[in-house]
Amino acid sequence: MLNCAWRARYKDWDRCDRTFVELAEGTSVAGVFTQSACASSEVEMGREQVKTGAARALIVNAGNSNAFTGHRGREAVEQIMAQVADHIGCDPCEVLVSSTGVIGVPLPKDRAKEGVANALNTEYCGWEDAANAIATTDTFAKGAHASAMIGGTKVDLVGIIKGSGMIAPDMATMLGYIFTDASVEPGFLQELLSSANLQTYSCITVDGDTSTSDTVLAFATGKTPAPRITGWDSPGADAFAAALTDVCRQLAQLVVRDGEGATKFISVRVSGAVSDESARRVGLAIANSPLVKTAIAGEDANWGRVVMAVGKAGEPANRDKLSIAFGGVWAARDGLPVEDYDEAPVAQHLKGQNIDLAVELGMGTGTSCVWTCDLTHGYISINADYRS
Amino acid sequence: MLNCAWRARYKDWDRCDRTFVELAEGTSVAGVFTQSACASSEVEMGREQVKTGAARALIVNAGNSNAFTGHRGREAVEQIMAQVADHIGCDPCEVLVSSTGVIGVPLPKDRAKEGVANALNTEYCGWEDAANAIATTDTFAKGAHASAMIGGTKVDLVGIIKGSGMIAPDMATMLGYIFTDASVEPGFLQELLSSANLQTYSCITVDGDTSTSDTVLAFATGKTPAPRITGWDSPGADAFAAALTDVCRQLAQLVVRDGEGATKFISVRVSGAVSDESARRVGLAIANSPLVKTAIAGEDANWGRVVMAVGKAGEPANRDKLSIAFGGVWAARDGLPVEDYDEAPVAQHLKGQNIDLAVELGMGTGTSCVWTCDLTHGYISINADYRS
Numbered sequence: 001m002l003n004c005a006w007r008a009r010y011k012d013w014d015r016c017d018r019t020f021v022e023l024a025e026g027t028s029v030a031g032v033f034t035q036s037a038c039a040s041s042e043v044e045m046g047r048e049q050v051k052t053g054a055a056r057a058l059i060v061n062a063g064n065s066n067a068f069t070g071h072r073g074r075e076a077v078e079q080i081m082a083q084v085a086d087h088i089g090c091d092p093c094e095v096l097v098s099s100t101g102v103i104g105v106p107l108p109k110d111r112a113k114e115g116v117a118n119a120l121n122t123e124y125c126g127w128e129d130a131a132n133a134i135a136t137t138d139t140f141a142k143g144a145h146a147s148a149m150i151g152g153t154k155v156d157l158v159g160i161i162k163g164s165g166m167i168a169p170d171m172a173t174m175l176g177y178i179f180t181d182a183s184v185e186p187g188f189l190q191e192l193l194s195s196a197n198l199q200t201y202s203c204i205t206v207d208g209d210t211s212t213s214d215t216v217l218a219f220a221t222g223k224t225p226a227p228r229i230t231g232w233d234s235p236g237a238d239a240f241a242a243a244l245t246d247v248c249r250q251l252a253q254l255v256v257r258d259g260e261g262a263t264k265f266i267s268v269r270v271s272g273a274v275s276d277e278s279a280r281r282v283g284l285a286i287a288n289s290p291l292v293k294t295a296i297a298g299e300d301a302n303w304g305r306v307v308m309a310v311g312k313a314g315e316p317a318n319r320d321k322l323s324i325a326f327g328g329v330w331a332a333r334d335g336l337p338v339e340d341y342d343e344a345p346v347a348q349h350l351k352g353q354n355i356d357l358a359v360e361l362g363m364g365t366g367t368s369c370v371w372t373c374d375l376t377h378g379y380i381s382i383n384a385d386y387r388s
Numbered sequence: 389m390l391n392c393a394w395r396a397r398y399k400d401w402d403r404c405d406r407t408f409v410e411l412a413e414g415t416s417v418a419g420v421f422t423q424s425a426c427a428s429s430e431v432e433m434g435r436e437q438v439k440t441g442a443a444r445a446l447i448v449n450a451g452n453s454n455a456f457t458g459h460r461g462r463e464a465v466e467q468i469m470a471q472v473a474d475h476i477g478c479d480p481c482e483v484l485v486s487s488t489g490v491i492g493v494p495l496p497k498d499r500a501k502e503g504v505a506n507a508l509n510t511e512y513c514g515w516e517d518a519a520n521a522i523a524t525t526d527t528f529a530k531g532a533h534a535s536a537m538i539g540g541t542k543v544d545l546v547g548i549i550k551g552s553g554m555i556a557p558d559m560a561t562m563l564g565y566i567f568t569d570a571s572v573e574p575g576f577l578q579e580l581l582s583s584a585n586l587q588t589y590s591c592i593t594v595d596g597d598t599s600t601s602d603t604v605l606a607f608a609t610g611k612t613p614a615p616r617i618t619g620w621d622s623p624g625a626d627a628f629a630a631a632l633t634d635v636c637r638q639l640a641q642l643v644v645r646d647g648e649g650a651t652k653f654i655s656v657r658v659s660g661a662v663s664d665e666s667a668r669r670v671g672l673a674i675a676n677s678p679l680v681k682t683a684i685a686g687e688d689a690n691w692g693r694v695v696m697a698v699g700k701a702g703e704p705a706n707r708d709k710l711s712i713a714f715g716g717v718w719a720a721r722d723g724l725p726v727e728d729y730d731e732a733p734v735a736q737h738l739k740g741q742n743i744d745l746a747v748e749l750g751m752g753t754g755t756s757c758v759w760t761c762d763l764t765h766g767y768i769s770i771n772a773d774y775r776s
Contacts, residue, residue, distance in 0.1 A: 038699030038707040068695045070708060070724040103692025104725050166679055166696060207678045208596075209693075210700035290595045290678070290763075291554060291771055298772030304491025305597075307456045308554060311426030312598035319426040320458060336458040337492050375678075376772070380765050383679055384686030 002130055008115035010063030010101060010108070016133040019060040020119040021179075022088060024221040028183075029055035029096065030190035032197045034214030040067035041074040042097050046215060049093050053186025055219055056090040059116070060134045060175060061099040062162070066107040067212040076107040083116045098175050098215050100162065101136050131160040134175055137382065138164045139258055144250035146243040148182070150236030153226035155182035157243050161216075161251040165260035165383060167206035176201070176216040176251050182240060183222030185230040192241050193218045193248075200248035203280060203370045206259035207379070208288040218244070256371045261378025264296055266355045266371065273366035278315045283370030285313035286359065293375035296357075299350040301343060303331045310359060321362030326350065334362070390518055391510055396503035398451030398489060398496070404521040407448040408507040409567075410476060412609040416571075417443035417484065418578035420585045422602030428455035429462040430485050434603060437481050441574025443607055444478040447504070448522045448563060449487040449495060450550070455600040457494040464495040471504045486563050486603050488550065489524050519548040522563055525770065526552045526646055532638035534631040536570070538624030541614035543570035545631050549604075549639040553648040553771060555594035564589070564604040564639050570628055571610030573618040580629050581606045581636075588636040591668060591758045594647035595767070596676040606632070644759045649766025652684055654743045654759065661754030666703045671758030673701035674747065681763035684745075687738040689731060691719045698747060709750030714738065722750070 008018040031050040033043045049055075059080055066073045077099075081092040099107060125133075131141035144159045161176035184192075193216065201216060222228065229237050257265050268286050273279035286292055289309040295302035303324045310317050320335035327349030330338050349355070355374075396406040419438040421431045437443075447468055454461045465487075469480040487495060513521075519529035532547045549564035572580075581604070589604060610616065617625050645653050656674050661667035674680055677697040683690035691712045698705050708723035715737030718726050737743070743762075 034699075036696070036699030037701070037703075037705040038695045038710065065692075068692060068707060068710075068720065068723065068725075072724075103695055104720065106725075209677050209679045209696060212696055212699050289597050290767070291597045294768055294771035297768070300772070304453075304456060305554075307426045307491055308424070308597060308600055311422075311424030311600050313425070315425075317425040319456060322426065322456075332456065332492065334458075335456065336460075337456075337494075375768065377765050377768050379678070380682055380685070380763065380768060383682035384688070384764070 002125055008061065008111045010061055010111065013063065016129070017062040018115045018119055019130050019133045021058040023056050023058070023219055024223055025056070026222055027055050028053055028186040028189050028220040028222070029217060030186060030193040031215060031217045032194055034211055036210055036212045038068060038212050040065055040099065040213050041077050042066060042099050043213060043215060045077060046096055049096055050190065052093060054094050055096055056088055056094040057084050057096070058177065058217065059084060059095065059097045061107060061112070062134050062136055063101040064099055064105055064107050065101045065103050065213045066099040067103045069104065069106040072106040076109050076112055079109055080112055080116055083113065087120045096217060098213070100134070100175050100213055103212060127158055127160060131162070134160065135162045137260060138162050142251060142254040142258065144247045144254070146246040148236060148239035148243040150182055150226035150229065150240060153224050155180055155224050155226050155240065157247045159247040159251045161255060163255040164258045165206060166209045166211045167204065167255060167259065175213065178218040178244065178247055180220050181223040182220050182226055183224070183228040184220040184240070185228065188229060188231050189218055189220055192244050196245040196248040199245060200252040203368065204252045204256050205284055205287045205370070205372050206256060253371055256373050259373035260382045261376040262373030263376055264353050264355050264374040266296060266357060266373060268370045268372065269356070269358045270361065271367045272361040272363055274316045274364040275366040276368055279366040279368035280370060282310055282313045282315050282317070282359065282361065283368050285309045286357070287370045287372035290375055293372065296350065296355055297374035297376045299347070301326050301331060301346045301350055306357065306359065316363050317361050318363065323360040323362070325358040327356050390513055391507050396449065396499045398449055398499065401451065404517070405450040406503045406507055407518050407521045409446040411444050411446070411607055412611055413444070414610050415443050416441055416574040416577050416608040416610070417605060418574060418581040419603060419605045420582060422599055424598055424600045426456060426600050428453055428487065428601050429465050430454060430487050431601060431603060433465060434484055437484055438578065440481060442482050443484055444476055444482040445472050445484070446565065446605065447472060447483065447485045449500070450522050450524055451489040452487055452493055452495050453489045453491050453601045454487040454495040455491045457492065460494040464497050464500055467497055468500055468504055471501065472508070475508045484605060486601070488522070488563050488601055491600060515546060515548060522548065523550045525648060526550050528646060530639060530642040530646065532635045532642070534634040536624060536627035536631040538570055538614035538617065538628060541612055543568055543612050543614050543628065545635045547635040547639045549643060551643040552646045553594055554597045554599045555592065555643060555647065563601065566606040566632065566635055568608050569611040570608050570614055571612070571616040572608040572628070573616065576617060576619050577606055577608055580632050584633040584636040587633060588640040591756065592640045592644050593672055593675045593758070593760050594644060641759055644761050647761035648770045649764040649768070650761030651764055652741055652743050652762040654684060654745060654761060656758045656760065657744070657746045658749065659755045660749040660751055662704045662752040663754040664756055667754040667756035668758060670698055670701045670703050670705070670747065670749065671756050673697045674745070675758045675760035678763055681760065684738065684743055685762035685764045687735070689714050689719060689734045689738055694745065694747065704751050705749050706751065711748040711750070713746040715744050
């Protein structure tokens, strides 16, 4: 049961901002969370809850992150958990809660209580409605779908996500939820989600700022007759893992495409690093550089700024082995500008909305792909006047 | 002898862009440089040159950083060193060269040669002229002065600096030069400069991007009769160290005040960290956060974003011990919003040009002060169309 019709009015707005998902008995859960040292109560509690591997409900509050609200914030979450558990007859720790929005304002308990009471008794909604209800500064609803064959039975995976600014996930991003009717052992679901996370959410950045609320949860209800997946030896495990990573990648990329003020989606492909992790760090140094991002906003193939970003990344690199390409055209090779470099096709590529930036470090075989967006006046306009 | 009258026209501009400083025999030199893995030839060679401790000349080219130009870049620097050394009769390695400007274009040897020939034979200029000649996107000339009494004799220190964007020095910043007529042992001068650097240049950031050319050099000509300073036991060593740090701090703060697009100068004071270095890292995480910087640009005391930045810093912190103040007014104390928080004086403070942000971590006794500027539409305008 999916419900997002309720307007708890956590902000001064007239829209649905409370989402409730009831999950079948026996649902497995896995999660990845922000590594912020100032994480919200929802995150702190969620980290513990997913260890049990069982979930019966998800509540998402939009408009108030309930982060940095001390014991009052925790009490609000506990109240919601108890109220929902009482209604559906489960353990409170099987009720996962997320909140997103302004930091430092305790979630109002009265609105939360009234909201839950109503949410439990109103009509179903669709995935797009839910994707809209969990959003804050997002400009469009974000969802993804994939399927996999498990022992001859098709299982589906559906995901929704929200996020646009304060995006530099460090093991997770903003709020994302993936639901599947497959039957998956919780420990293995956690392994798959953590692995998918490293290749997807952990490879995106909008502004280098890491949220206090980043959470991605995966729920497997086991409502199909497909055989249970308990490990890599189970039939269909590979197909399910690929489908899960596919959904995660789609969701992660949607967040970047909706990056605050973004006009271009940028793929930064790093190869030749000493390891994949080193490649990812170099990619993020490039993707987080305001000078690289403003150059691309200005449609300027200023690869000197890419050199700068590689140099500051703190990873093994050698100036004289470095090569850089935009849109498949090498501007610099082995530490030198390319002699007969023709900027015309590059200039044309930069006028597009999908920018491909490749960096070859020449140090080893490590590779990674990181996704980001450009930095524009739009970002400044959105963030110089957000809270007030 | 200070000369900056020459127009080498490293860019398509009509202004002085070549500075030449001739230094007395016996001048000591010390330097700190960028830790970029893609540093320019000037930086690579400068690191070696300062180890000898002796300098007779400084050449600064503005408009072309000569970074990422491989062997051709190195040859251009060697040509300049040989030409100047031949003229003044010194070892080429006593000629320090710096270049600043666009990355990836080899310094043109012909213009460099003609420029040096002319620079050696034209009139003297003043410090302000030199500060203008070394500038690129800077909007004003930056200089500082201090003096110290050494064994009853007054010595002077004069510094000039350039820098406005690509400022996140990692042991040094952009191009800065300090000249003193004191007599100082090179090894001790290096110790003092490195120490001053940690409290000054390493505590500023404009955009978190670290240059490939960052260099600060200190020259001590020994032209006064003041006794030579060889270590902390020498008369006046403390006074000289304080004066040197004073000049460095003035110069570093001028760079932030001229940060690209900056409208506000922000001091981030972090206390209660587990160490001074940890405090500095937390301070830089705050000072580099685009969300904190845009909030201040918008004159919004959005301290929730400060919580976020502390959380992502990767340093020991505890949400429930964290306190945050703007302009001396505590908005949050011990992990909770202050109950009777009056935002009026804070709003007034944020309308000013000098913003004071204090963060108490409650973890230990480490402190640091970091300086940055706000992030505005001006930064985007300057950098989305710089190279072309």
